Amino acid sequence: MILVFSEDNETALEILGKGREIADSLKTELGVISIGNGEDLISSGADKIYSIDIVPSSDNIVEIISNLNDQYKPEIILIGGTKLGKEVAPRIAQISDAGCATDCIDCSIEDGHLIVKRFVLGGRFLETIRFLRKPQIATLLPGKFEKKEDKTRKSEIIKIIYKPAEPKIQILEIKKKAPQELKIEEADIIVAVGRGLKKKEDIKLIESLADAIGGAVGCSRSIAADLKWLTEEHWVGLSGHKVKPRLYVAIGISGQVQHIAGIRDAKTIIAINDDPNAPIFKACDYGFVGDLYEIIPKLIEKLKKQI
Numbered sequence: 275m276i277l278v279f280s281e282d283n284e285t286a287l288e289i290l291g292k293g294r295e296i297a298d299s300l301k302t303e304l305g306v307i308s309i310g311n312g313e314d315l316i317s318s319g320a321d322k323i324y325s326i327d328i329v330p331s332s333d334n335i336v337e338i339i340s341n342l343n344d345q346y347k348p349e350i351i352l353i354g355g356t357k358l359g360k361e362v363a364p365r366i367a368q369i370s371d372a373g374c375a376t377d378c379i380d381c382s383i384e385d386g387h388l389i390v391k392r393f394v395l396g397g398r399f400l401e402t403i404r405f406l407r408k409p410q411i412a413t414l415l416p417g418k419f420e421k422k423e424d425k426t427r428k429s430e431i432i433k434i435i436y437k438p439a440e441p442k443i444q445i446l447e448i449k450k451k452a453p454q455e456l457k458i459e460e461a462d463i464i465v466a467v468g469r470g471l472k473k474k475e476d477i478k479l480i481e482s483l484a485d486a487i488g489g490a491v492g493c494s495r496s497i498a499a500d501l502k503w504l505t506e507e508h509w510v511g512l513s514g515h516k517v518k519p520r521l522y523v524a525i526g527i528s529g530q531v532q533h534i535a536g537i538r539d540a541k542t543i544i545a546i547n548d549d550p551n552a553p554i555f556k557a558c559d560y561g562f563v564g565d566l567y568e569i570i571p572k573l574i575e576k577l578k579k580q581i
Contacts, residue, residue, distance in 0.1 A: 275346050276300070277409075278320070279307040279339060279362075280354025281330040282416065287318055289352050289414050291422040292381060294319035296350065299383045305348070307338065316429045319422055326434045332361045334438050339366050341436075348409055350388050352381075355413040363413045374411040375403045379418050388412065397512065397535030415516060417459050458508060463489030463521045464540075466510055468533075469496045470526020470547060470566055474503040479570055480525060486577040492517070494527050511536040526566050529554025546570070 276297045280286040290306055297304040305322040308315055309330050312323035324342065328334050335358065339351065343366070351366065353359040355377055367374035378390040388410040394401045458464065465484040467477065477491075484491045491508055498509035510517055512532040518539030525546045527533060534557050537543060545558035548565050555561045562569060 275303045275305055275348040276350045277305050277348040278352045281309055281358050282354055282356050285354035285416045287421040288419040289354060290318040290320055292419045293352055296383055312431050317423045317425045319424050319427060320429050323429050323431045324434050325431050326436055328436060335362050336365045338436060340369050343370060343409060351409050351411045353413045355415045359413050363411055367411045370409055372407050372409050372411055373405055376413045378412045378414050393535060397538055458490050458492055458515050459517050461490035461519050463487055464492045464517060464519045465489045465523045466492035467525045468494035468527030477503060482574050483570055486574050494533050524554050527554055528552050529557055
């Protein structure tokens with residue numbers, strides 16, 4: 275069996291598309307864990323849908339996958355490379371005394387073994403990993419695989435009764451994210467800002483440019499993690515979100531390897547920086563050397579005249 279899990283429905287559908295290919299090549303079943311009734315996954319290619327009605331905390335998911343692993347002995351466990359998935363997968367591997375590869379961008383089968391590929395050393399090299407022990411556990415990056423629909427396949431929905439263990443943490447409050455803070459990975463255009471911005475209030479300038487070209491606002495690590503001028507949902511980079519927009523505008527971003535690793539799939543990159551030696555200029559398609567406080571207002575003015 276191939277077992278798939280992601281608490282994010284879109285990511286689960288993407289992984290199921292790749293999982294179906296692997297399951298067919300191994301002539302085995304494809305199962306998926308669903309938070310909820312699982313009916314929205316019926317045409318995804320899964321043979322069995324393990325439906326569980328719980329809050330998807332790391333402790334809960336680790337125990338559920340461990341129980342299914344003990345019961346069904348899956349050859350491969352594919353987990354979405356979300357924040358939760360990256361926490362869950364290594365714990366499952368430790369419990370199972372198995373290997374785990376994270377942030378994989380491709381996977382295939384060779385002589386019955388799972389082969390995965392992932393970028394390492396800040397995205398400079400592509401690493402190929404061959405698993406030798408089962409279960410073979412990997413997290414797959416969102417947005418790297420195509421969803422597939424097979425309405426002819428009949429999926430069996432299996433209701434899992436699970437009593438959550440006593441939580442080790444207490445949830446004090448749950449806040450719904452604002453729409454503009456969701457899914458920067460899906461944005462077609464991203465306007466991102468880095469440490470070249472002088473103060474938090476100036477983010478309005480970046481937002482104005484993003485509005486003018488219909489883009490989402492992103493940022494480098496320093497803006498989200500160090501200064502906390504924007505939330506982590508906007509963070510683009512190796513430790514943040516890996517994106518692949520049609521257009522990526524990097525404003526005041528130096529372009530360290532960790533950031534470049536997160537934007538390598540962008541089709542067009544435009545950089546604006548006052549340092550002519552900034553590494554970002556080696557990665558961009560078009561570069562402008564100058565003060566962002568002079569360039570951005572003029573650019574916004576030009577764009578508004580064209581509307």
